Each structure stands twice: as structure tokens, then as C-alpha cells.
Amino acid sequence: MRLPCSSDPICSTSSWRTCWLPSRSRGAGMPEPKRLRVLQIAHDHRGPFVHVCAEYVKACEGHDVTTVYLAGDADDPARETTGGDVRFLGFEPGDLRGIKWALLAKVRQLFREAHYDIVIAHRYKSIYVAGVMSAFYPVPCVIGVLHEHGVLSRPTRSLFFSFWRPGLHAVAVSDSVARSAAADCAALADGRLSTLYHCIEPAQSDTWHSREEARQALGIDGSRFVLGSVGRLVSKKRYDLLIGALTRLGDAELVLVGDGRERARLEALVGKLGLSQQVRFVGHMSNASRYLRAFDAFVMTSGAEEAFGIVLLEAMLAGVPIVCSDAPGPAEALGDAGLQFRDGDEASLAERVAEMISASPSTRAGYVKAGRERVLGRFSPGRFRDAFWSMPPVRALQNG
Structure with missing residues (x-):
């Protein structure tokens, strides 16, 4: 799992190295950490994504996590595997192409229900939705998880990260995806890109x-x-x-x-x-x-x-x-x-x-x-959890 180091920009392709951050234990007399509200948005629960979402739910154990699957009907095995509070919006995959006001309206209801401290969005459609919502409902930490190479190769997507939602922090599932994202979106060079490998229990x-x-x-x-x-x-x-x-x-x-x-x-x-x-x-x-x-x-x-x-x-x-x-x-x-x-x-x-x-x-x-x-x-869950909570925007939220 690769995290940005203060001594060199994580997205500099000419200066690319890995920083391993140890987990921190709470010392005697220190206050209990704040219980955070976390919203996770995924395109659907097909293929590996139900297990990917479960990784983040387990990493956020001790906090209140809601996972929303935009496409697909309610599915009990997916609900059980994911863990925590799971919602199914029930859209057809084809319904998510382009700007969909019905989708934004449904997600808006979630943001009206609660103030979220962290929003984690998987794949670009979910990232887009989370970014739009965060413009109207401020969220201290918005994370967009990039699961493929070339996700930001379209100019409109790169601009979304660069200018429209400059507070988004990108997380790549491998260093090769991180390099691809960095090449397509120079704005991520300013400490806004981390690599977080998948894990397995x-x-x-x-x-x-x-x-x-x-x-x-x-x-x-x-x-x-x-x-x-x-x-x-x-x-x-x-x-x-x-x-x-x-x-x-x-x-x-x-x-x-x-x-x-x-x-x-x-x-x-x-x-x-x-x-x-x-x-x-x-x-x-x-x-x-x-x-x-x-x-x-x-x-x-x-x-x-x-x-x-x-x-x-x-x-x-x-x-x-x-x-x-x-x-x-x-x-x-x-x-x-x-x-x-x-x-x-x-x-x-x-x-x-x-x-x-x-x-x-x-x-x-x-x-x-x-x-x-x-x-x-x-690739252990413990390594994943430590790396997640050590990412700059998440660490800043805890310290703040």
C-alpha cells in the first residue's frame, strides 16, 4: 500500500516511491477517537465490488458506515457480505450513463439524512455524484477510488478533479493506476493521490x-x-x-x-x-x-x-x-x-x-x-486499515 510522503510528491512520475506508515495506538489518558459517519457509494454489487466495499466497511469498524449501490436490485447476500447499513437504489446500469437527475435526487436524500465526515466513491460515476453532492452538502473528506487505468483520460473528468472539485482525493488500486491518473491529471500531484491495494481476509x-x-x-x-x-x-x-x-x-x-x-x-x-x-x-x-x-x-x-x-x-x-x-x-x-x-x-x-x-x-x-x-x-486487512487511516485527508480529519 503506497502513501504520499511529505518529502516527495506522490504523483511525480520522476520521483515515485513508497512510504509505509505504521499504525498508531492510543496512549494512556488520550480521549476516545471521534465516531465518524462514513458514506460509501458504488456503481453496483456485481463482480468484485461487494467484496471491495466490505474492505472499506471493515477498515472503518467503530464508525457508522452506510454503503449505497446505485445499480442493481436489493440483494441479501450482497447486504450480508458488505456489512453495516446497506442501501440499494435499484437503477439499471444503463440508467447511469450521462447526467441523471433522478439519480442525483435519490442520492441527495442520503445527504439530507445525515452529515457525513467521509464519503468514499468507487468508479467515476459514483465519484461524480459524490463530488456534485459535496458542493451543496459540505463533506470534510471525499475520496474517489480509481479501479482502472485511464479513468481520468477524458478531459472533462480531469477538469472535474482539477477545477470543479479540487478537494477530491484520489485513491488508486495499484501504482500503475496511480501513474495513469497522474499522467492524465497534473492537479493530483499536489498530495491528492494515494495507492491503496486491495486486501483479503x-x-x-x-x-x-x-x-x-x-x-x-x-x-x-x-x-x-x-x-x-x-x-x-x-x-x-x-x-x-x-x-x-x-x-x-x-x-x-x-x-x-x-x-x-x-x-x-x-x-x-x-x-x-x-x-x-x-x-x-x-x-x-x-x-x-x-x-x-x-x-x-x-x-x-x-x-x-x-x-x-x-x-x-x-x-x-x-x-x-x-x-x-x-x-x-x-x-x-x-x-x-x-x-x-x-x-x-x-x-x-x-x-x-x-x-x-x-x-x-x-x-x-x-x-x-x-x-x-x-x-x-x-495484503492483510490490518495493513489496509492502517494505510486508509494514514492517508492525508483522513489523517487530517482525525487530527482536526
């Missing part, structure tokens, strides 16, 4: 299936080496690269967990390459992390479009060795706890996967050990 893996249970659930049998990947079947995940690499890997089996608009094209590619007996599409599965231990190795082929890769943290926690691209986002997540191939290079991918397949059990166990140590040391 180690105890959740206690509920995941064992290798045998997961294999039975996915219908995996036989003695072939099983490669697995979990994610939406969309172009940026580059599953075509993985399927192509499989033609160079002998009798290895590939299991893809997930669904999406690319499924038909990928299934056609599998048939064209004669891999129907080696590739299985199992479709969407809720809480897919429960099945990760079914795989002998986890492969993530996403490239430069991938901002981070929460699923890599899950695979490391599950104890599965990993092969991923050397694109900045995935590489930041994995580090040296696995093998990396050249982004977009099918031959390099096949070479690295073959290396993992032929590795000795002790070598693969070494990757597993390194992965677990990396998750526990770098």
Missing part, C-alpha cells in the same frame, strides 16, 4: 473447498495436470491467448470458471483448435474462490487493461501456484510469488506454463509458500 479460506471437494464439484477427474482460471469471459481477460497456448502443452486440461459475452467465440476457438476434450467451460459460479484448490496451477492472462487482480490474492491464499502476465497491475499483485510471462505473447505464456507443469513438487510448494507470505504480509 485470511480466515475466509477456511470455508473454501478442499482439493478433493472442489474437483468433485467441478467434475474434474483423471490424472492430467489441471490449469484453471476464474473471471468474466470478456476480451480484456485474454482467454484466447490461454486457449492458443494450450495447443503447445500436450495433454494439460483447462477449466474456465465464469461467463460473459465472449463465451461463444471462445468455445468456437476451442473447437477449431481441436481442444474440446481438454477445455471445459463451467460457467458462472457464486463465490468461485471456493473452488480454486481444484487446480494444479492458476493462470491469469489479463494484460495492461487489468488494474490489479483480486483473484490473484485469492489464488495465493488458496495455496495454488500462479502464472500471470508481466503487465503492471497483475505483476504488482503477484510479485515474485509465481511465474510471469510477457504480456500478450502466446509463446511466452506456453513456456511459463510448461515450466510450472514440469516443476518439481518442492518448487511448486515454494511458490505456494511465497504467495501465502505475500498475502499475509502485504
Whole structure:
């Protein structure tokens, strides 16, 4: 987790370094910290966002947190996973494009209900809504979380941060996203940009299936080496690269967990390459992390479009060795706890996967050990919480 240092601007691409800030314990005789009101706004609760919102709710434990999902119907599992007070506004995703007065009116009711000390907004639409509301209902600390590269590449978005809402503090989910934001919006160089990596709760893996249970659930049998990947079947995940690499890997089996608009094209590619007996599409599965231990190795082929890769943290926690691209986002997540191939290079991918397949059990166990140590040391909820409360606008609010 990367935080701005007083000695150098966090957004200076020529002077980019990480500052680790320790947590502070309350000394004897010090007053109890103020109980704050926190509002969290997210576009929807699909994909990883319910877990992302839960990260912030847990980091704000001891304070009053309300999470609002702009799109999507009320969902009890999402409510339970998120924690705290959860509201569902029920808009359709398409209804959120452009300036929507009905959306602003609904969110306005939330700001009229209470005075919020901190507003956390995920993705640009939520950031825009939070920024507009903060112009009419003053909020001491407004944080916009950037989950993708190029979020501020549109001039209107950069201007929104630069001139219209200059008090917004941007939080990037990886250093590569931070560099992208800094390049697109020079105004963030003035101490207004931090990197806050995602985290994962180690105890959740206690509920995941064992290798045998997961294999039975996915219908995996036989003695072939099983490669697995979990994610939406969309172009940026580059599953075509993985399927192509499989033609160079002998009798290895590939299991893809997930669904999406690319499924038909990928299934056609599998048939064209004669891999129907080696590739299985199992479709969407809720809480897919429960099945990760079914795989002998986890492969993530996403490239430069991938901002981070929460699923890599899950695979490391599950104890599965990993092969991923050397694109900045995935590489930041994995580090040296696995093998990396050249982004977009099918031959390099096949070479690295073959290396993992032929590795000795002790070598693969070494990757597993390194992965677990990396998750526990770098991506723990405690590390996330300490970094959140050490960010300049949040720290200033506490000190004020």
C-alpha cells in the first residue's frame, strides 16, 4: 500500500516511491477517537465490488458506515457480505450513463439524512455524484477510488478533479493506476493521490473447498495436470491467448470458471483448435474462490487493461501456484510469488506454463509458500486499515 510522503510528491512520475506508515495506538489518558459517519457509494454489487466495499466497511469498524449501490436490485447476500447499513437504489446500469437527475435526487436524500465526515466513491460515476453532492452538502473528506487505468483520460473528468472539485482525493488500486491518473491529471500531484491495494481476509479460506471437494464439484477427474482460471469471459481477460497456448502443452486440461459475452467465440476457438476434450467451460459460479484448490496451477492472462487482480490474492491464499502476465497491475499483485510471462505473447505464456507443469513438487510448494507470505504480509486487512487511516485527508480529519 503506497502513501504520499511529505518529502516527495506522490504523483511525480520522476520521483515515485513508497512510504509505509505504521499504525498508531492510543496512549494512556488520550480521549476516545471521534465516531465518524462514513458514506460509501458504488456503481453496483456485481463482480468484485461487494467484496471491495466490505474492505472499506471493515477498515472503518467503530464508525457508522452506510454503503449505497446505485445499480442493481436489493440483494441479501450482497447486504450480508458488505456489512453495516446497506442501501440499494435499484437503477439499471444503463440508467447511469450521462447526467441523471433522478439519480442525483435519490442520492441527495442520503445527504439530507445525515452529515457525513467521509464519503468514499468507487468508479467515476459514483465519484461524480459524490463530488456534485459535496458542493451543496459540505463533506470534510471525499475520496474517489480509481479501479482502472485511464479513468481520468477524458478531459472533462480531469477538469472535474482539477477545477470543479479540487478537494477530491484520489485513491488508486495499484501504482500503475496511480501513474495513469497522474499522467492524465497534473492537479493530483499536489498530495491528492494515494495507492491503496486491495486486501483479503485470511480466515475466509477456511470455508473454501478442499482439493478433493472442489474437483468433485467441478467434475474434474483423471490424472492430467489441471490449469484453471476464474473471471468474466470478456476480451480484456485474454482467454484466447490461454486457449492458443494450450495447443503447445500436450495433454494439460483447462477449466474456465465464469461467463460473459465472449463465451461463444471462445468455445468456437476451442473447437477449431481441436481442444474440446481438454477445455471445459463451467460457467458462472457464486463465490468461485471456493473452488480454486481444484487446480494444479492458476493462470491469469489479463494484460495492461487489468488494474490489479483480486483473484490473484485469492489464488495465493488458496495455496495454488500462479502464472500471470508481466503487465503492471497483475505483476504488482503477484510479485515474485509465481511465474510471469510477457504480456500478450502466446509463446511466452506456453513456456511459463510448461515450466510450472514440469516443476518439481518442492518448487511448486515454494511458490505456494511465497504467495501465502505475500498475502499475509502485504495484503492483510490490518495493513489496509492502517494505510486508509494514514492517508492525508483522513489523517487530517482525525487530527482536526
